[in-house]
Amino acid sequence: MTTPLNVALLGYGYAGKTFHAPLIAATPGLHLTAVLSSSPAKVHADFPAAQVHAEAAAILADPLIQLVVIATPNDTHHPLAKTALLAGKHVVVDKPFTLTVAEARELEQIAGERGLLLSVFHNRRWDADFLTVKHLIESGQLGRVAQFESHFDRFRPEVRQRWREGAGAGAGLWYDLGPHVIDQALQLFGKPQAVYADLAVRRDGGLSVDDAHVLLRYADKRVILSASMLVAGGSPRFVVHGTRASFVKYGLDTQEDMLKAGLQPGCAGWGDDPRHGELLIGTAGEPQRESVPTLTGDYRAYYGGVHAAITQGAANPVPADQAIAVMEILELALRSSEAKRELSL
Template sequence: MSSTLKVGILGYGYATATFHAPLINAVPGLKLVAISSSNATKVHADWPQLQVCSTPEELIARTDIDLVVIPTPNETHHALAVKALTAGKHVVVDKPFTLDTAEAHDLIAHADAAQKLLSVFHNRRWVADFLTVQKLLASGQLGRITHFESHFDRFRPEVRQRWREGAGLGSGLWYDLGPHLLDQAICLFGMPQTIYVDRVLQRDGALADDWFHAVLGYGELRMILHASMLVAHESPRFIIHGTKGSYTKEGIDPQEDALKAGVRPDAKDWGVDETMGRLDVMRGTWMQHSQVANERGDYTRYYAAIRDAILHGAPNPVPATEALQVMQLLEAGMLSAREGRLIRLHH
C-alpha cells in the first residue's frame, strides 16, 4: 500500500456531504477518490473532480480504493459492510454501527476473517465540550461523581422527509443521537449495570421517536442521557455533580454547524467553543466559582487516526468491539422502553 490511502464513500446524503467528504479531504495522507450516488450532478456540484459510481457495488469493486466509508441508512450498514470487507477493503461505518448486536458480531467476524480494519464513526469523542469534561473528571476536582447529565436537544418542530425521521428500521432519535451520548458515557465510566429508557413521539406527524430519556446506573452514580427535538431555548449540555462540587456547560460543539455553513477544518478557529462551563468547587470552607475554557475540538482527528491505523499500525480510534458495546446499550434501551422496566445488564 502506498503512503496515501485512497477512499470511497457510499452515498451522498447529509452525513457524506456535511461530515465525511469534507473531513477526509482535510486530512493529509487521505485521498477521496470516488462516491457512489444515483445523482452525479449533485455530487459534482460540490466535488467536481471526484468520480461517481452509480451503485455501491461498483465502487466497492474498484481496485484503486483502500477504504470504504458507509454513511448510508442504518438498515443498510451490515449488508454493505459485508460486501466491502469481503472485497478486501478497510471499512468505516457511520454510527450506529448496525441495527442490532447480532449484525455487529457478524461484521466483527467478517473483519477478523478478512484481516481488515473495521471502525465506527463516533466523531463526538472529538468535540470541545466532551474533551473538556474528560479532562475535568481526570483532574479529580469534583470528587466522586454522583450525578451526570448529558443532553442533546434541538428545536426542529417540523418532521422532515428523510429516513432518520421515518418509520423504517433504525430510525428515530434513540438510534440517531443515542449512540453519541452512549459512546461518551462508556468512554467516561465504562458499561453501566442498569439502563432504563423512555421514548415517545411528540411532534405533530412524527413517525419515529423524537424524545428520549435514559437513566444509566453505575452503583450510586446515576447518569441521565436526554434528547428532544422540541427545545427552543439553549439548554445545558452537561450537568455534573460530585462530592466536591459541580460543573455545568451550555451549548453544542460548533463543528457541525460550521461544516453545514461551508467552513472547512483548516479554518483558523476550527473546533473552538467559546461558551465556557461553570465550575463550583469547595475550597476548604468556602465555595469557589470559576469559568472553564474548553479544549479544542477536531473531528479530523478521527480520520487522521484511521490513516495511521491502516498505514502505520497505530491503534484503531474506535474499534468495532467498542461500537458493539453501544449497540448492546441501544438494544437494551429498546427493550426497556418497550416493556417499561429497568434492565439489568450482564457483561
C-alpha cells in the same frame, strides 16, 4: 512520507457531504476517489475529480479502492459493510454501527478473520465540550462523580419528510443521537450495570422516537442521557455533580455548524468554542464559581487515526468492540422502553 489511500464514500446525503467528505479531504494520505450517489452534479460541485457511481457494486469491485466509508441510511450499514469487507476493503461505518448487536458482531468477526480495519465514526469523542468534561473528571477537579447528565436537545416541532424522521427501521432520534451520548458515557465510565429507558413520540404527526430519557445505573453513580426535538431555548449540554464540585456547560460543539457553513476543517478557529463552562466548587455557603474555558475540539483526529491504523499499524480510533458496546446499550434501551422497566446489562 505519507502513504496514500484511495477512499470510496458511499452516500452523499447530510452525513456524507457535511462530515465525511470534508474530513477525508482534510486528512493527509486520504484521497476521495469515488462516491456513491444518485446526484453526480452535487458531488462534482464539491469534488470535480471524484468518480460518481449509482451502484455500490462498481465501487466495491474496483481494486484501487482500499477504504470504504459508509454514510448511507442506517438500515443499509450492515449489508454494505459486510459486502465491502468480503471484497477485501477496510471499512468505516457512520453511527449507528448497525441496527442490532448481532449484525455488529458479525461484521467484527468478518473483519477479524480477514485482517481488515473496521471502525465506527463516533466523532463526538472529539467535541470541544466533551474533551473539557473528560479533562475535569480525569484531573479530579470534580471529585468522585455522583451524577452525570448529557443533553442533546433541539427544537424542531415540525416533522420533516426524510428517512431519519420516518417510520422505517433505524429511524428516529434514539438511533440518530443515542449513539453519541452513549459512546461518550462509556468512554468516561465504562459499561453500566443496568439501563432504564423512556423512548416516546411527542410531536404531532411524529412517526418515530423524537424524545429519549435514559438512565444508566452504575454502582456509585447515575448517568442520565436525554435527547428531544421539543426543547426550545436549549438546555445544558452537560451537568456533572461530584463530591468536590459541579460543572455546567451550555451549547453544542461548533464543528458541525462550521462544516454546514462550508468552512474547511483546520481553518482559523476550527473547533473553538467561545462559550465557557462553569465550575461550582462546593463550600459550606454559596459555591465558588469559576469560568472554565472550553478545550479545542477536532474531528480530524478520527480520520488521521484511521489512516495511521491502516498504514502504520496504529490503534484503531474507534474499534468495533467499542461500537458494539454502544449498540448493546442502544438495543437494551429499546427493550427497556417497551417493557417499561429497568433491564440488566
